[in-house]
Amino acid sequence: MQELTQQIRSAAKRLLQEERVDCVLGYREGTVPMRERPFFAYTPEEADQLVWTRFCVNNLANFLIGRQDRVAVVAQGCVSRNIVGLIQEKQLSREQVYVLGLHSPGMVDSAKVQAQFPNRVIHSVEEDGEELLVNGADFQERVKVRDVKRDNCYTCTHRNAVIYDEFLGEQGEETGGGNIDNVAAPWENLSLEERWQRFEETFKDCIRCYACRDVCPLCYCNQCFVDENQPQWCGKTVEETDVHTFHILRAFHCAGRCTDCGACESACPVGIKMRRLTSKLEKDIRELYGYSPGLDLESTPPLSVYSPEDPEPFSTG
Amino acid sequence: MQDKILDKSEVDALLERLGSEYDVYAPLRDQQGSVEWAALDSSSDLVWDFSNTGVSPKRFVFPQTECMMRFNNRSDDPEGMIMKQEQGLQRQQALLNIRPCDAKALKALDSIYCRDQTSNDVYWRDKREKTLYVGLACKSPCPTCFCTSVRCGPHYEEGLDILLVDLGERLLVRTLSEKGAELASNLSDAPDEAKQQAAQQKEEAEAAVRSQVGLENIQSRGIMELYEAPMWDREHESCLNCGVCTYVCPTCHCFDIQDETQGEHGRRVRNWDTCMSWLFTYHTSGHNPRGTKKDRFRQRFMHKFKYMPYKFDVIGCVGCGRCTQSCPVNIDVTEVVGEMNEPDLN
Numbered sequence A: 001m002q003e004l005t006q007q008i009r010s011a012a013k014r015l016l017q018e019e020r021v022d023c024v025l026g027y028r029e030g031t032v033p034m035r036e037r038p039f040f041a042y043t044p045e046e047a048d049q050l051v052w053t054r055f056c057v058n059n060l061a062n063f064l065i066g067r068q069d070r071v072a073v074v075a076q077g078c079v080s081r082n083i084v085g086l087i088q089e090k091q092l093s094r095e096q097v098y099v100l101g102l103h104s105p106g107m108v109d110s111a112k113v114q115a116q117f118p119n120r121v122i123h124s125v126e127e128d129g130e131e132l133l134v135n136g137a138d139f140q141e142r143v144k145v146r147d148v149k150r151d152n153c154y155t156c157t158h159r160n161a162v163i164y165d166e167f168l169g170e171q172g173e174e175t176g177g178g179n180i181d182n183v184a185a186p187w188e189n190l191s192l193e194e195r196w197q198r199f200e201e202t203f204k205d206c207i208r209c210y211a212c213r214d215v216c217p218l219c220y221c222n223q224c225f226v227d228e229n230q231p232q233w234c235g236k237t238v239e240e241t242d243v244h245t246f247h248i249l250r251a252f253h254c255a256g257r258c259t260d261c262g263a264c265e266s267a268c269p270v271g272i273k274m275r276r277l278t279s280k281l282e283k284d285i286r287e288l289y290g291y292s293p294g295l296d297l298e299s300t301p302p303l304s305v306y307s308p309e310d311p312e313p314f315s316t317g
Numbered sequence B: 001m002q003d004k005i006l007d008k009s010e011v012d013a014l015l016e017r018l019g020s021e022y023d024v025y026a027p028l029r030d031q032q033g034s035v036e037w038a039a040l041d042s043s044s045d046l047v048w049d050f051s052n053t054g055v056s057p058k059r060f061v062f063p064q065t066e067c068m069m070r071f072n073n074r075s076d077d078p079e080g081m082i083m084k085q086e087q088g089l090q091r092q093q094a095l096l097n098i099r100p101c102d103a104k105a106l107k108a109l110d111s112i113y114c115r116d117q118t119s120n121d122v123y124w125r126d127k128r129e130k131t132l133y134v135g136l137a138c139k140s141p142c143p144t145c146f147c148t149s150v151r152c153g154p155h156y157e158e159g160l161d162i163l164l165v166d167l168g169e170r171l172l173v174r175t176l177s178e179k180g181a182e183l184a185s186n187l188s189d190a191p192d193e194a195k196q197q198a199a200q201q202k203e204e205a206e207a208a209v210r211s212q213v214g215l216e217n218i219q220s221r222g223i224m225e226l227y228e229a230p231m232w233d234r235e236h237e238s239c240l241n242c243g244v245c246t247y248v249c250p251t252c253h254c255f256d257i258q259d260e261t262q263g264e265h266g267r268r269v270r271n272w273d274t275c276m277s278w279l280f281t282y283h284t285s286g287h288n289p290r291g292t293k294k295d296r297f298r299q300r301f302m303h304k305f306k307y308m309p310y311k312f313d314v315i316g317c318v319g320c321g322r323c324t325q326s327c328p329v330n331i332d333v334t335e336v337v338g339e340m341n342e343p344d345l346n
Helices: A002-017 A077-088 A110-115 A181-188 A192-203 A240-253 A263-267 A275-289 B008-021 B100-113 B122-129 B178-183 B192-208 B216-220 B223-227 B231-235 B244-248 B293-312 B322-326 B333-340
Strands: A023-032 A035-041 A071-075 A097-101 A122-128 A131-136 A140-144 B002-007 B022-029 B035-039 B065-072 B092-098 B131-136 B162-166 B170-175 B255-262 B265-272
Touching (some): A002 A023, A002 A071, A077 A097, A110 A122, A181 A192, A192 A240, A263 A275, B002 B192, B008 B022, B008 B092, B008 B170, B162 B192, B170 B178, B231 B293, B244 B322, B293 B333
Parallel strands (some): A023 A071, A071 A097
Antiparallel strands (some): A131 A140, B162 B170, B255 B265
């Protein structure tokens, strides 16, 4: 990872020095354990702050929306897929963005690491190959990375950037080894009542901070439906009806667009597993339309077009 | 103030006494393994070693969703459309093992919600008066804690009825109000060695708060000087304008009032609101005085560290570090405040 950090820095410096771009969007070392900060480097000197670690859990495509300048962006598989999605949806032009492609090693879920040390305060976490060195005030322990990756990184299908202007480091293993259908499968085996129960259980702790929405590169609407008040589609309370309306509608808006980047789950302050919903949508779109989002600039997302041949299993039984 | 002693094996007796008068809530370990506030059923569920809860306990005094009034949604009814106030809290509540910082936060908010006759929020006051605060001194502050920099600390007493200090097998019980003294009235006085142990623990805990911020330059600077400082241009860049920081915060206190109707039923309800949202200040005219992300980002820090100290001589922050811990993009309050306090703002 340190080697890739160096490569990102030198590529960023070169691009800034040659004035190919106005800034480089990457990650800077965070001030708390296991959370790096999205960072814009505008000068070659600032490029020295860029890092690449297993704690880069944001989706940088989100920060490209609405920018007018030329931006180089550090992008692993999922981020590059969201860049493709934004270009397809005309939120970004291909010329405006310079993609520094990478292979993702799978990012760490800080909650899983913390769960291994229930009563202890973690002061810092360092990467050491395939292990993490976890430091507290009076302890130092090792954790295997493979045990604490984010759920979506286990089921990843595209770890290498799918589009790029230059690829940094080596292309690597494409999949995370897990099967995303297994995340969706539990829903399919449940009765209607059980599904509803599971759904209620999943979202019961929501505090409606909208971090999941605001961290998501799909959620770029100028005015989100929950913020509209004429008419007001959704109430403002934390009562079930309003919380459920928000999450169901948001998930549906992501159908055929979600790349399973996991940024929503990483951002949630109360640990909600949004992927229980989105994984099922992802599976449906793949099975019904043969489509996986963000892989091809030339394709059209299935829910953006109408075709008389569109499958409608829900209307035929 | 009196120092009493309680063996942990006798906590049950205290809880029984509490339970007869109060609904008791405490930080408890949930199924996911994190410690969050919940109703306490049994003393064996109590957690003594935890840093702090992810979400602050302010909801017990200021619920995220609170029905203020109800009305009959019928204009043809003489009683219709007339607001009827909701009853207050039906039973007193006790917040057991509340961290001193969280109790101080509620105290700080009194300066906004019930300062004097003209600012008397009946909903806030009702629950403040019906709540007992039994604090648990902090043993191992997080790396993100900076309470000692903002007139607070791991053993801070203001805002508490009782402060408990965990001495291992025993608890030192420091009574800080009449209500607290009454609750602890049948306990024995703490021996000197226990008092010394608690005092030493206080010293150690204060020394363990590693994050520090200075506020002296913020205080001496004019509002506009801070407002126009170039630092905001870069500090806000990665902010998502989500509401995490404001909703986990023990001192953020803004709300939005909505009237809701369903058939003949109507209610007036207030919900937490967040100054991070563009909608927060959006005028009916279409004008938004805080129209940019930078405006909103700046507001939160200016409110806590400049406007509140300026207006009420109260810092709108207790240094719990939750905003830094929960921020999805690692905006660090100590870093931002550090920049605001830099000797040279340019």
